[in-house]
Amino acid sequence: MRPHLSARHALIAVLATAVLATGATTAAAAPAGPAPAHASLRPLVDLAAERVLVADEVAAAKWGTDSPIDDPAREREVLDAVARQAEELGADPEATARIFRDQIEASKVVQRGLYRRWDADPSQAPTERPDLGRIRLEINRINGELVRAIADSAAVRETRSCAGRLTAGAAAVIHGRHLDALHTVALGRSLPSVCERAEP
Numbered sequence: 001m002r003p004h005l006s007a008r009h010a011l012i013a014v015l016a017t018a019v020l021a022t023g024a025t026t027a028a029a030a031p032a033g034p035a036p037a038h039a040s041l042r043p044l045v046d047l048a049a050e051r052v053l054v055a056d057e058v059a060a061a062k063w064g065t066d067s068p069i070d071d072p073a074r075e076r077e078v079l080d081a082v083a084r085q086a087e088e089l090g091a092d093p094e095a096t097a098r099i100f101r102d103q104i105e106a107s108k109v110v111q112r113g114l115y116r117r118w119d120a121d122p123s124q125a126p127t128e129r130p131d132l133g134r135i136r137l138e139i140n141r142i143n144g145e146l147v148r149a150i151a152d153s154a155a156v157r158e159t160r161s162c163a164g165r166l167t168a169g170a171a172a173v174i175h176g177r178h179l180d181a182l183h184t185v186a187l188g189r190s191l192p193s194v195c196e197r198a199e200p
Helices: 007-027 042-062 072-088 093-120 132-152 162-177 181-190
Strands: none
Touching (some): 093 132, 093 181, 162 181
């Protein structure tokens, strides 16, 4: 790595390697047919990034309360809802739920990271508590758009070029949204199942 390479560029390189490694195990089983030349996974990745960024507000809403980061009841509610939405769109509910499990884990990466930061330096901790109900409405909006993006990208996600397109989309989103290290890592955690195909 060149000495002048920025931290963000280094993180993009790490994320690209991780995404490609994830996709490598599934690409061999994917259909050989080419995806449309204009096909991109960036809209899906951008929504995943938006969801990761909203996790900051979730952390601020829960900080200093009895609300746990892990919330199995809420997680099951989200997974059931997105599976139903996928079915309504004629999309694969299992693939959608699989991708959303990663979205949920990515949100936890951000929340835990911020908790560690605030524990280490209380001056950085939030001084106001956002309304968690309002935040969940925003998350539900993003979830709905993400379900549609998953449905719309089904053909691309089943091609051998999926991992490469996912990496390109992730790099563009990280750069475009100026994600820091924590949110870049969380975005990477949100993506492993995008190119994953269910076993026959």
